[in-house]
Amino acid sequence: MKAPVRVTVTGAAGQISYSLLFRIASGAMLGEDQPVILQLLEITPALEALKGVAMELDDCAFPLLAGMVCTDDPNVAFKDTDYALLVGARPRGPGMERKDLLSANAAIFSVQGKAINDHASRDIKVLVVGNPANTNALIAQRNAPDINPRQFTAMMRLDHNRALTQLAQKTGKTISDVKNLVVWGNHSATQYPDVHHATVAGEDAMSLIDQSWYENDFIPTVQQRGAAIIKARGASSAASAANAAIDHMRSWALGSAEGDWVSMGVYSDGSYGIEKGLIYSFPCVCKNGDWEIVQGVENNEFSKGRMQATEQELREERDAVADLLP
Ligand SMILES: NC(=O)c1ccc[n+]([C@@H]2O[C@H](COP(=O)([O-])OP(=O)(O)OC[C@H]3O[C@@H](n4cnc5c(N)ncnc54)[C@H](O)[C@@H]3O)[C@@H](O)[C@H]2O)c1
Numbered sequence: 042m043k044a045p046v047r048v049t050v051t052g053a054a055g056q057i058s059y060s061l062l063f064r065i066a067s068g069a070m071l072g073e074d075q076p077v078i079l080q081l082l083e084i085t086p087a088l089e090a091l092k093g094v095a096m097e098l099d100d101c102a103f104p105l106l107a108g109m110v111c112t113d114d115p116n117v118a119f120k121d122t123d124y125a126l127l128v129g130a131r132p133r134g135p136g137m138e139r140k141d142l143l144s145a146n147a148a149i150f151s152v153q154g155k156a157i158n159d160h161a162s163r164d165i166k167v168l169v170v171g172n173p174a175n176t177n178a179l180i181a182q183r184n185a186p187d188i189n190p191r192q193f194t195a196m197m198r199l200d201h202n203r204a205l206t207q208l209a210q211k212t213g214k215t216i217s218d219v220k221n222l223v224v225w226g227n228h229s230a231t232q233y234p235d236v237h238h239a240t241v242a243g244e245d246a247m248s249l250i251d252q253s254w255y256e257n258d259f260i261p262t263v264q265q266r267g268a269a270i271i272k273a274r275g276a277s278s279a280a281s282a283a284n285a286a287i288d289h290m291r292s293w294a295l296g297s298a299e300g301d302w303v304s305m306g307v308y309s310d311g312s313y314g315i316e317k318g319l320i321y322s323f324p325c326v327c328k329n330g331d332w333e334i335v336q337g338v339e340n341n342e343f344s345k346g347r348m349q350a351t352e353q354e355l356r357e358e359r360d361a362v363a364d365l366l367p
């Protein structure tokens with residue numbers, strides 16, 4: 042058996058965490074040979090609810106759950122931690138755009154970035170789920186100057202998974218038939234789900250669908266899926282978001298499937314002309330516990346326009362929180 046690793050989850054008494062924590066403790070995220078110590082962060086008024094979640098985790102008798110810490114102190118929650126899933130933030134309600142959450146949630150991520158900088162393992166892998174995820178990841182990253190910026194990522198895997206299903210259903214194939222799809226940019230309504238390089242059961246995806254379905258149905262459906270879930274459920278997606286967080290971390294830690302891509306919001310190195318330093322979603326492959334941006338993808342004018350529009354939104358979000366960026 043391996044030595045336990047420490048996994049911090051914030052917003053641990055919330056909706057997403059209620060699906061997430063049990064799967065982390067079961068080994069779904071880091072493998073069935075990897076014991077974990079869960080370090081759970083909540084705000085003080087939610088500590089009692091968190092205690093209930095911790096009791097339920099105990100009652101699962103997970104063999105891989107090697108310990109648990111429940112706290113309202115970020116300095117305790119991030120102590121020596123190897124993985125951090127920053128979920129805790131206010132979710133949007135019906136009619137709200139992610140931008141509305143910017144100021145409400147930004148302060149949380151500067152505090153947590155500092156705590157990560159001061160207390161976490163130097164090899165920490167951070168996934169930001171709380172919205173607006175890309176800009177929150179940027180705030181956390183900039184407040185952690187001693188940690189490599191590549192170690193801060195934002196969750197785009199839910200968008201990626203949504204796009205996989207829409208394309209598989211439209212073409213009458215299975216999810217595992219779809220390869221090399223990517224969602225570029227921001228986790229917001231400007232995101233660009235791109236199937237120009239995708240294949241479905243070995244066939245070029247664009248040859249199986251028509252441009253009008255792609256532009257007027259597929260893209261808006263994927264972009265607006267979060268809002269559609271909120272409308273239908275009366276609450277933001279939780280189980281599918283938790284599932285995507287597991288997928289993202291598992292790919293990063295254990296590697297992505299050979300010959301396929303995953304979408305990750307990562308620190309831009311200027312690839313594809315995207316401004317350096319933004320947390321932007323690119324096609325990525327993961328191996329040896331690291332990610333890299335897939336290079337050499339040829340984008341047509343339609344794609345370039347969409348990629349730039351979502352980049353522009355990220356610039357505006359960044360400028361709106363400039364006072365929180367050291
Ligand atoms: N990136 C994505 O694809 C994606 C998908 C779904 C939801 N989300 C976002 O994830 C976030 C959480 O969603 P949810 O449904 O679990 O919400 P929720 O309200 O059920 O849970 C959020 C929890 O965070 C806690 N919290 C608030 N401030 C905190 C702080 N400073 N430190 C620690 N905990 C804190 C709250 O007490 C609450 O328990 C929201 O921002 C939501 O919009 C992102």
Ligand SMILES: O=C(O)C[C@H](O)C(=O)O
Pocket residue numbers: 132133172199266267268270277278
């Ligand atoms: O859209 C939201 O506000 C929730 C989440 O980001 C989602 O995509 O489901």
